[in-house]
Amino acid sequence: DADVTQTPRNRITKTGKRIMLECSQTKGHDRMYWYRQDPGLGLRLIYYSFDVKDINKGEISDGYSVSRQAQAKFSLSLESAIPNQTALYFCATSDRAGPSTDTQYFGPGTRLTVL
């Protein structure tokens, strides 16, 4: 089983709809991240959380919100989707302690299309 899972894997929605993307992990990591990937722009950080009570904005948080329901779950919401939020979304995790705190582990991604 994958260590970092994302649901749904693909989603098509309409402008103005609310949508939630979910991420779960079994790695036991404290830190979780949401990124979006656009062609030629690499990955850009939307939100990150270093533990259940810690939520921080990334470089492109406008139009998004997150919820850290438990150590293992981190959800990303689009309150009112717009077409320029069409992208590939990735969740990632990293460890808080140990020799590899700088290494992130990624889920398989959610392809979101907003019509």
Added chain:
Amino acid sequence: GNSVTQMEGPVTLSEEAFLTINCTYTATGYPSLFWYVQYPGEGLQLLLKATKADDKGSNKGFEATYRKETTSFHLEKGSVQVSDSAVYFCALSGKAAGNKLTFGGGTRVLVKP
């Protein structure tokens, strides 16, 4: 702020050719440097990393050396295979930034038999 610049693709090669993907960075302090690979339809996975100047990261025949004097971390492989076709991302992580990753734009590599 931190930034990463890598060569644009796509890069098209024949099998057994030599691959180089250039990556340069701007950062404060002493970041860790990474190459991530994304195979078709999959998420990113760590390919290699280096945490201090002159370190060489290596994995699966790929290598990259942390060059502080030129702020570079170029990825190389001596003989590519069709299975190396993927998108490659250079990234950095700085302790001052809470170990958040900053990515380059990605380079698509296509290896033809």
